[in-house]
Amino acid sequence: MHLSDEELLELPVYDLCQNEKWELLTPLLDELHHFHKVHCEKYSATQQLGGTPLAVRAFKNQLLSSIDADKIHRILKSSGTTGTQSQIVLDSDTARLQSKVLSKIMQHWLGPKRLPLLILDSRKALDVHSGMSARAAGIQGMSFFGRDYHFALDENMDLDLAVIMSFADKYAGKPVFMYGFTFIIWQRIVQQLRQLGKQVAFSDAFLLHGGGWKKISEQAVDKKTFKQELSACFGNVTVHDYYGMVEQTGTIYVECEHGMLHAPVWSDINVVDPVTLRPLPAHTVGVVQLQSVIARSYPGHNLLTEDLAIIHGIDDCVCGRKGKYFTIQGRVAQAEVRGCSDTFK
Amino acid sequence: MILLNEQVQTLVGELEQEPSNLFAFEQSLIDTVAEFSDFILKHRPSAEIVALAFWCRRSNIKNLAIHYGEQLRLRQSRVFHITPANVDTVFLYTVLLSFLVGNINIVRLSSRRGAISDELVGLIQCFVNTDKGALLGSRCLFIAYPASQFQVTATLSKWCDKRVIWGGDDAILQINQVAPVANELAFPDRFSISVLRLSSEQDAKLAAKQFFTDYQSFNQQACSSPKAIYWLCTKPAIQDCFWGALAKCADDHPQFELNHQLNRHINTQMLLMADLSLKPIRSISHPSYLMLEFEQLNSLSILNAHEGNGLILSANIDSLAQLPEHEKLQTVGYFGISKDMVKDIHALRKTPLGSALQFNHIWDGVDLVKRLN
Numbered sequence: 001m002h003l004s005d006e007e008l009l010e011l012p013v014y015d016l017c018q019n020e021k022w023e024l025l026t027p028l029l030d031e032l033h034h035f036h037k038v039h040c041e042k043y044s045a046t047q048q049l050g051g052t053p054l055a056v057r058a059f060k061n062q063l064l065s066s067i068d069a070d071k072i073h074r075i076l077k078s079s080g081t082t083g084t085q086s087q088i089v090l091d092s093d094t095a096r097l098q099s100k101v102l103s104k105i106m107q108h109w110l111g112p113k114r115l116p117l118l119i120l121d122s123r124k125a126l127d128v129h130s131g132m133s134a135r136a137a138g139i140q141g142m143s144f145f146g147r148d149y150h151f152a153l154d155e156n157m158d159l160d161l162a163v164i165m166s167f168a169d170k171y172a173g174k175p176v177f178m179y180g181f182t183f184i185i186w187q188r189i190v191q192q193l194r195q196l197g198k199q200v201a202f203s204d205a206f207l208l209h210g211g212g213w214k215k216i217s218e219q220a221v222d223k224k225t226f227k228q229e230l231s232a233c234f235g236n237v238t239v240h241d242y243y244g245m246v247e248q249t250g251t252i253y254v255e256c257e258h259g260m261l262h263a264p265v266w267s268d269i270n271v272v273d274p275v276t277l278r279p280l281p282a283h284t285v286g287v288v289q290l291q292s293v294i295a296r297s298y299p300g301h302n303l304l305t306e307d308l309a310i311i312h313g314i315d316d317c318v319c320g321r322k323g324k325y326f327t328i329q330g331r332v333a334q335a336e337v338r339g340c341s342d343t344f345k
Numbered sequence: 346m347i348l349l350n351e352q353v354q355t356l357v358g359e360l361e362q363e364p365s366n367l368f369a370f371e372q373s374l375i376d377t378v379a380e381f382s383d384f385i386l387k388h389r390p391s392a393e394i395v396a397l398a399f400w401c402r403r404s405n406i407k408n409l410a411i412h413y414g415e416q417l418r419l420r421q422s423r424v425f426h427i428t429p430a431n432v433d434t435v436f437l438y439t440v441l442l443s444f445l446v447g448n449i450n451i452v453r454l455s456s457r458r459g460a461i462s463d464e465l466v467g468l469i470q471c472f473v474n475t476d477k478g479a480l481l482g483s484r485c486l487f488i489a490y491p492a493s494q495f496q497v498t499a500t501l502s503k504w505c506d507k508r509v510i511w512g513g514d515d516a517i518l519q520i521n522q523v524a525p526v527a528n529e530l531a532f533p534d535r536f537s538i539s540v541l542r543l544s545s546e547q548d549a550k551l552a553a554k555q556f557f558t559d560y561q562s563f564n565q566q567a568c569s570s571p572k573a574i575y576w577l578c579t580k581p582a583i584q585d586c587f588w589g590a591l592a593k594c595a596d597d598h599p600q601f602e603l604n605h606q607l608n609r610h611i612n613t614q615m616l617l618m619a620d621l622s623l624k625p626i627r628s629i630s631h632p633s634y635l636m637l638e639f640e641q642l643n644s645l646s647i648l649n650a651h652e653g654n655g656l657i658l659s660a661n662i663d664s665l666a667q668l669p670e671h672e673k674l675q676t677v678g679y680f681g682i683s684k685d686m687v688k689d690i691h692a693l694r695k696t697p698l699g700s701a702l703q704f705n706h707i708w709d710g711v712d713l714v715k716r717l718n
Contacts, residue, residue: 045621046614049628055611058618274606275630287607304610333604 002027005093008293009100011265013108014321018314021265021323028293029301036299039066043299052277053289053304056086056247065089067297078134078246086246091297098250099144101294105264106145109240109254110206116171117146118164120180120189120209122153134246135181138210141249142179152180152189159192168200175204178234181211182241185230186221193233201235208254210242214331223259243307243328247300248292253326258318260325267292269324271311274332277304282311285329306332352494357470358486360449369417369446369718370410373480378441379403380477385468391461393434393562394468400704401441409445409706409714417446417718424717425505426452427498427512427520432567433461438704439509439530439713440485446718450485451501456492461563499524507717530716532709535568535675536648539698540668540690542577542681546586552680553590555699559678561600561633562702565653569676569694569701572651573642573658575668577682584659588629588636595633605654609635612652620647645671665689675709676701 003011003024011024033051037044042064046054058064061084065072071091078086090098119142125135143149150167154160167176180189185207193199207230216226227239243261244252251267263269270279271286280286288307295301308329317325367374378401385398399405424443428436436452443450454462466487473482490497502508502524510517510531517531539556543549559571576584613635617623622644629636634655642660648671651658662668668677670691677690680698687695693709706713 041621042618045617045623048617048625052610052614055614057611058614062618274603274610275632277610277630287603304607306607306611332607333602 005097008266009097009104013104013264014262014323016265017322018324021268024265025268025291025293029291032293032295032301035296036066036301040064040299051302053272053291053302054299055304056245056306059086059088059247059298059300060084063087063089064298066299067091071297076137076246076249088246088249088300089298094294094297097294097296101250101264101266102141102252103145105252105254106142109208110145110177111175114145114147115175115177115206116148116150116167117143118150118152118167118176118178119143120152120178120185120207122155122157123151124155124157134211137246138181139179142208146177146179153184157184157188159189159196161196161198164200168202171202173203175206176202178205178207178237180207180209182209182213182226183211183215185209186216186219186226190226190229190233194229199233199235203236205234205237207234207237207239208242209239210244210252212331213328217330245290245305247303248290248295250294251290251292256317256319256321256325259327260312260317260319261327262317262319262321262325263323265323266294269309269311269326271309271326272304282313285310287332288328308332350494350497353488353490353497356454356466356487356489357473358482360451360486361483364421364449364484366419366421367447368419370406370413371447374445374447375403375406375410377477377480378406378445381441381469381472381481384472384475384478388468388471390468391464393461394465396562396702396704397434397437397465400438406445413714417714419447421447421449422506422717423504424448424450424507424509425501426450426509427516428452428454428458429511429513429516430455430457430459432511432563433459434465435563435567435704436511437465439511439717442706442713443509443717444481444485446714448484448507448717451505452485452487453498453501454487454489456489458489495523502526509717530711530713532568533673534649535673535693535709536645536651537569537571537676537678537701538573538575538645538648538668538674539571539678539680539701540575540577540662540665540682541579541587541679541698543579543583543587544681546583548681549583549586550590552698553587554594555680555697556587556678557591557594557598558699559701560655560657561595561598563653564601564605565655567702570653571676571678571701572648572653572656573645573660575642576659576661577665578663579661588631591634592631595631599633601633601655606632606635608652608654609656612650612654612656613637616647616650619650620644623647643669645669645674649673 037047072089073092073095074090076088150163152164230237230239241255242252251264253261255261268291270289272289273280274287285308288305288309290303292301309326311324311326314324315322382398382401426440440450440452472478507528508526514534541552543552624640625637626640627638634657636657636659638659674692676694677692678696678698678701
């Protein structure tokens with residue numbers, strides 16, 4: 001049996017058990033594997049000894065495309081600290097699927113209505129870099145799920161207390177959405193609010209943050225401290241981390257109320273052994289492999305990342321969401337530094 | 346003496362304001378290096394550092410002194426050494442040679458240097474604090490600064506009479522764009538291979554042991570580390586014996602870690618994408634190596650993109666004439682090949698298997714002692 005894209009998008013985000021999910025995803029992933037083998041010569045070269053997940057690093061410095069040049073709708077670029085960028089070729093179908101999937105995931109967490117959005121960053125982040133920085137891309141992507149945007153930081157990355165206060169007053173007692181990068185939230189928002197001794201009491205805020213923990217854990221800040229400090233700053237706020245990458249835009253992994261990242265129905269995670277690349281049992285640290293059925297125009301349906309994770313269980317997270325749930329355990333040592341932790345120096 | 350900025354970190358040493366003029370291989374210089382060898386061996390260092398200590402033992406240095414005898418000039422030079430990040434001990438060979446011929450040295454260590462490099466710097470630090478080591482510290486200054494500090498590189502390049510770059514093509518080019526010098530000793534990118542002819546299980550075990558020595562040092566990232574094995578008229582069953590024996594050597598001395606293991610897979614994919622004509626026929630994945638066998642491996646140019654970490658390419662040949670030739674081919678380690686036949690191998694350096702990483706004062710065809718003097 002084969003799902004159409006419309007049927008695919010109708011699937012509940014976190015309600016399918018792993019077995020049901022795999023029955024649906026396996027034929028789609030097989031089909032994508034064959035499609036990309038035929039249409040992307042370089043991908044095909046990597047698959048000569050059997051199906052192996054393609055290294056995320058392969059998208060750096062070269063264009064891996066499975067579509068004709070005239071079908072290219074957009075090329076997504078990641079920001080990397082080393083100066084080498086990933087380049088992801090999208091046709092209009094893939095771009096549409098990506099935004100629909102992201103929007104399904106976000107609606108699950110935020111509800112069907114757009115909420116007032118406080119961006120925990122500076123407006124300047126949107127125009128600092130030529131091209132699309134990860135920070136700008138993140139903000140633009142998430143702004144789609146909010147309304148009446150406010151920026152919490154001014155041009156100098158200093159706290160704009162007046163803006164934050166007027167936002168809080170305007171939406172007192174109402175649900176709001178906040179979005180930003182982990183390190184910037186910590187260094188520019190939390191630290192400055194603490195210095196000023198200021199608190200802003202929201203009654204129902206959903207805070208989503210991403211960009212990795214590398215830089216912040218260098219300052220010996222753990223998740224618990226991060227969340228506690230944010231509660232101290234913002235009152236009743238639920239704090240959710242997310243994991244994802246430009247190579248699989250759309251299918252992000254959002255952290256639940258119990259600190260677990262969840263795979264949405266359109267993608268899946270394996271934690272694999274670095275020698276055999278075979279899946280490891282739960283509760284074991286290994287390398288993250290990500291599969292996604294919406295990578296159509298480029299061979300990104302089965303990726304070998306340089307991140308480490310532990311899968312904590314399948315179908316039985318306390319939060320009630322089905323499928324695999326996991327936590328990220330950092331990056332493989334000495335691997336190239338990438339991601340967003342370089343965004344503010 | 347030299348105007349440097351706050352980005353420059355002094356690791357070890359303090360150059361004398363007006364260093365005395367010492368003869369090449371003067372007794373005090375030989376003694377210092379020989380004592381250094383004894384000193385580091387006493388501290389039970391990593392295998393790579395043991396190899397360095399073994400090289401600079403008294404008898405070897407004495408032989409060098411006798412060999413060069415009166416050939417060397419008296420005038421001391423100021424030498425600026427720029428060292429690599431990936432091969433943690435290699436720089437010290439040229440620094441010690443330079444010290445032995447009486448030069449004053451400033452050594453820039455990479456900010457990306459590894460654990461073994463730090464271990465070595467720690468040992469040098471302890472050594473120069475002893476009476477016997479003081480001379481080394483007064484004639485060799487070890488510093489670290491970010492590569493982006495071009496003006497520091499430029500200042501030091503003006504200060505020196507000679508510059509040594511263990512760098513690789515890109516680094517050499519970049520540094521010369523910023524600060525060209527007249528007298529430079531540079532070691533560009535090179536890569537190395539092994540050629541094996543095995544006829545028995547016993548051969549396979551012995552060869553595996555020797556090959557293990559060659560490929561695992563410096564995470565297989567030195568220019569002399571073999572990246573590929575060419576099998577000369579060796580039966581598949583005996584090759585399998587070799588891979589089994591290599592796994593056993595590696596199990597006894599585990600060397601590679603998760604990041605190396607993962608990078609082998611990533612690097613494999615990059616190589617296959619870099620040359621679409623490559624046809625791998627099988628692979629063996631072991632914690633200590635990833636073997637990737639090809640029908641043919643005629644072009645060595647992809648070895649430029651080989652990053653070490655325990656990835657071993659493999660191919661069969663019927664005669665030494667089928668060994669690929671390449672200007673960047675440095676060392677060919679050989680096993681089971683007669684002296685007569687070795688002549689047919691075209692490379693800068695040919696060594697019996699197991700000694701690829703042994704440093705020699707003639708390197709890449711350059712007499713380092715003469716060039717540094």
